[in-house]
Amino acid sequence: MLSEMNEAGLLPLVQAGDGRTLSRAEFLSLINTYNCFLKDQTQLHLSYFQGDDGEVVVEGFLNICWGVRRPIRLKIQDEKQMIRFAPLISSDPVSPLGNRRGMSRWGAVYETTTLRPLRQKSYELESESNLFRCMSDASLVKRRSRRGKSAAQRERERQHRFSINGHFYNYKTSIFTPCFGTATKVRITSSMTTNQVIVQLLNKFKIENDPQEFALYCVHQSGEKKKMNNRDQPLWERILQGPSEDTMKIFLMDMDEVEVSNDVAQYLNLELPILEQVLLNLREEETREIQMVISKYQNHHRVLSRMLSCKDSPHIETSV
Incomplete structure (x- = not known):
């Protein structure tokens, strides 16, 4: 739980992403609710601190699901990561x-x-990542990390290559597509933008692709799919939506993935005959709207043409 000293030191208003503000009470309620939801997973709890400029920065793990459709490329294993026999x-x-x-x-x-x-001694894994570690083609080890790591140990883990759903680099299968919908975790802060989070994720798995090939999408239970722009801060998006992924998941997808508005999403779970009837009604409505626009401009064209014709006709004077 958050300390009373930290709570008392917060400013009355907290900046929660691009152009949004929360009261101190709203912010503390969101953080406490988030951590209570994950009470059995303390390593996933969010923490926060307040900088010298008064900005509140939240830190923790963000769950991101793989949703890329084009293959990704893994970098070649670094020599310093090869096993010393x-x-x-x-x-x-x-x-x-x-x-x-x-x-x-x-x-x-x-x-x-x-x-x-x-x-052979092996480096500890980040307990929060819940992923296997790869050192060349050696055996895989899954262990929980201990507290009190030295700076050298943390640096080794930072440089360490993690697997993607059990897939490790080798020359034959270094290009592949991760299983759709499977999740991974990346440790970030609320001040990091969308592009920075993508770079962090790609660096974790030593992915060679350009970060500009990908984007983060908020996919809601209703089927709505919204792309985050680079001004967005993904951890704030997660906090504001709550910790439950039954409500919303964050996906790493291709940059050109089609967004789905809330209006369209409401039809996605309907039966096929109903969807066909909806499409028929939309076509009929579209035809009516097109005809109304055509009729409107045809009428304007007639009126303007008649007025121009009257102006252009010669004026004949008669004398008595």
């Missing part, structure tokens, strides 16, 4: 134990207790 011989030619608490047997390094092969 254990030496095949002991570092001490005299002692089989070498300088480590292990022993060498038949060219492999073993632990002393049970003669198991020495396990």
Whole structure:
């Protein structure tokens, strides 16, 4: 929960995205409701702080669903991320134990207790990502992170390549399309714009595509689909809509994806015969509107033509 000191220090009004403001009470209610909804997932709770300029910045994980239709390209694995294999011989030619608490047997390094092969150390995953980690073609490890990581550990995780729904880079399948509707998480702040969030997501998975190829869309339960512009701040959109994805989901889609207005969305769940009748009625209404416009301008054309004809006709004077 948020501390009373933080709550008391808030300004009366909070800027909530492009041109929107919330009262302090409304803001705190939204944050508390959001965190209460995710009470069993504390790593997904939102936190906030107030900068020197008085702006309130919210920080947390944003759930984004994959909705791209064209293939994406993964970057080649960095050399520094390749596994460092254990030496095949002991570092001490005299002692089989070498300088480590292990022993060498038949060219492999073993632990002393049970003669198991020495396990390679692997970097911790971000617990919130809920994704597998890939280091070249080595085994995959899924572990929850511990608190109190060093700066070096955090930097290694930042540079780390994550998988997309279990898909890892290799030369044969480095170009693919993620499964539609599957979700991932990216840690952002409320001050980040749409384009910055897209860049953050692509960097997380080492995606080579240009960020300008993609856009974020708010897809509502009704079927309404609205593209976010670059002035929008996606985390604020999520906060204002609430944490439930049954109401609205945020999708990463192709830039040219067609938007669906709320007026059109209300027809999407109707049966096919009803939709065909709706289309027929719309065509008939369109025909009537077109005919009305044509008739209106034909009438104007006749009136103007008659007036011009009267002006152009010669005036003959008669004398008595």
